Amino acid sequence: MSPAPVRGRPPRDLQPPRDLARGWYVAERSTRVGRRPRATVVAGREVVLWRAGDGTAVVMDRFCPHQGAALELGRVVDGALRCAFHHWRFDAGGTCVAAPSTRRLPRDASARVHPTWEGLGYVWTWVGSAAPEYPPPDFPHLDRRAPAHRRYRFAFDTEAPARRVLENGFDVPHFPVVHGITGDLALSWDTDVDRHTIGARITTDSIALPPPLDRRPGGLGRLCLHLRSTPSYQVLTFELDDRPVAHELLAVTPVTRSRTTMHGWTVMPRSGGLLGSAPVFWGYRLQHWWGTRADLRIYRDAEETDGSINTPDDEGVLRFRQFHRRWTDEGPGGRSGAARGRRNGVGGGTA
Ligand code: FES
Ligand SMILES: [Fe+2]
Known part of the structure; x- marks a missing residue:
C-alpha cells in the first residue's frame, strides 16, 4: 500500500530577488489588508499583513x-x-x-515589523535591512479632487525581475519592434530631478496609426512619453501634441527571484474633445493591455545579461541600470559594489 499523500501546500520557491533597491515596493492592495491577517511574500520574505485598532496597516514577519x-x-x-498557538x-x-x-x-519577544506607508490604493513596504532611502510616490492625478478623469487599475504577474519591468520604458529600440510605434524616436534626459529619480522624454514627431485608422495626413501628432522613475516605482505621462493623454503609476512587488507583480493605475483626463472621450479611454486601455502582454511574452523566457554588448540605441536601458545600481546592495552606495559601480559605468547619471 502506498503511503498517504502529505497534505498541505507544496513547497514554494522563496529565493529572494536580486538587485532590489532600498526603497518602497508594493506589499499588497489596500483593500486586501484588513483585520483578518493575511500571509504573503515580499522580496522572498514571508510576512503577514494586518490592520491595527486605528486602521494602520502592519507588515510583520510571518512566524x-x-x-x-x-x-x-x-x-x-x-x-x-494574537497568535493562534499560545x-x-x-x-x-x-x-x-x-x-x-x-x-x-x-x-525580547518582539515580532519584526517592516516600514509601511499606505497610499494610492496600496500598502507599501521595504523588508530589507535598512529603512527605505527615498520617499514613497507622489501621484496627485488619482486624487478625487483632481480634475475630472477616467481611471483603471492594473496588475500583471511576470517572471522578470523588478528592474527589468521598470527599465522597459527606457528601452527605445523595442518600441517599434514590440509595440509597433513607428517614426524617429528621440531620447532626451531630464536634468532637474531629485537624486532618487531618473527622468527622460522619448518623442516622435508623428506617430502613424495602422490601417484602416491611418487616414489622418501626417499621422496622429507629436507623441511624447515622459518617464520619471525611482529605483522601485515610476510615473509615466503620455502626451500628444503637448497635451497629457494619460498618466500612469507603475509599481512592483518583487515576490521571489522568479516572480514579480506589476501594479499600477492609469488616469486619463476627461475633456470635451476626442482625446478625453470614452472611446479613446477604452482604446488606450486595450492597447495598454495588449502592449503589456507583448512585453510579458518577452520577459517570460528572457535571461539576465550584463549589458556589455550594446549599441548607442541602448543608452536608455544602460543609463537606467546604472542609476538603479546605486540604490541596490550591489551598487556603489551598497554593501558590496563600490568597485563594480566604477567598472560598469555607462555614461553620466542624472543626480
Ligand atoms: S507560537 Fe505564538 S504564542 Fe506561542
Ligand atoms: Fe514595452
Missing part, C-alpha cells in the same frame, strides 16, 4: 517569535495580533503586549 506558529492563523484582538499578542510596532500563560512578559 511568531515564540514557537514559530504562522501568524495568519491568529486574529486581531484589542488592536494587537495567544501571545503583538502590537503594530511588534512589541509583545500579552502572554497569557506567563506572569511576566518575555523580554
Whole structure:
C-alpha cells in the first residue's frame, strides 16, 4: 500500500530577488489588508499583513517569535495580533503586549515589523535591512479632487525581475519592434530631478496609426512619453501634441527571484474633445493591455545579461541600470559594489 499523500501546500520557491533597491515596493492592495491577517511574500520574505485598532496597516514577519506558529492563523484582538498557538499578542510596532500563560512578559519577544506607508490604493513596504532611502510616490492625478478623469487599475504577474519591468520604458529600440510605434524616436534626459529619480522624454514627431485608422495626413501628432522613475516605482505621462493623454503609476512587488507583480493605475483626463472621450479611454486601455502582454511574452523566457554588448540605441536601458545600481546592495552606495559601480559605468547619471 502506498503511503498517504502529505497534505498541505507544496513547497514554494522563496529565493529572494536580486538587485532590489532600498526603497518602497508594493506589499499588497489596500483593500486586501484588513483585520483578518493575511500571509504573503515580499522580496522572498514571508510576512503577514494586518490592520491595527486605528486602521494602520502592519507588515510583520510571518512566524511568531515564540514557537514559530504562522501568524495568519491568529486574529486581531484589542488592536494587537494574537497568535493562534499560545495567544501571545503583538502590537503594530511588534512589541509583545500579552502572554497569557506567563506572569511576566518575555523580554525580547518582539515580532519584526517592516516600514509601511499606505497610499494610492496600496500598502507599501521595504523588508530589507535598512529603512527605505527615498520617499514613497507622489501621484496627485488619482486624487478625487483632481480634475475630472477616467481611471483603471492594473496588475500583471511576470517572471522578470523588478528592474527589468521598470527599465522597459527606457528601452527605445523595442518600441517599434514590440509595440509597433513607428517614426524617429528621440531620447532626451531630464536634468532637474531629485537624486532618487531618473527622468527622460522619448518623442516622435508623428506617430502613424495602422490601417484602416491611418487616414489622418501626417499621422496622429507629436507623441511624447515622459518617464520619471525611482529605483522601485515610476510615473509615466503620455502626451500628444503637448497635451497629457494619460498618466500612469507603475509599481512592483518583487515576490521571489522568479516572480514579480506589476501594479499600477492609469488616469486619463476627461475633456470635451476626442482625446478625453470614452472611446479613446477604452482604446488606450486595450492597447495598454495588449502592449503589456507583448512585453510579458518577452520577459517570460528572457535571461539576465550584463549589458556589455550594446549599441548607442541602448543608452536608455544602460543609463537606467546604472542609476538603479546605486540604490541596490550591489551598487556603489551598497554593501558590496563600490568597485563594480566604477567598472560598469555607462555614461553620466542624472543626480
Ligand atoms: S507560537 Fe505564538 S504564542 Fe506561542
Ligand atoms: Fe514595452
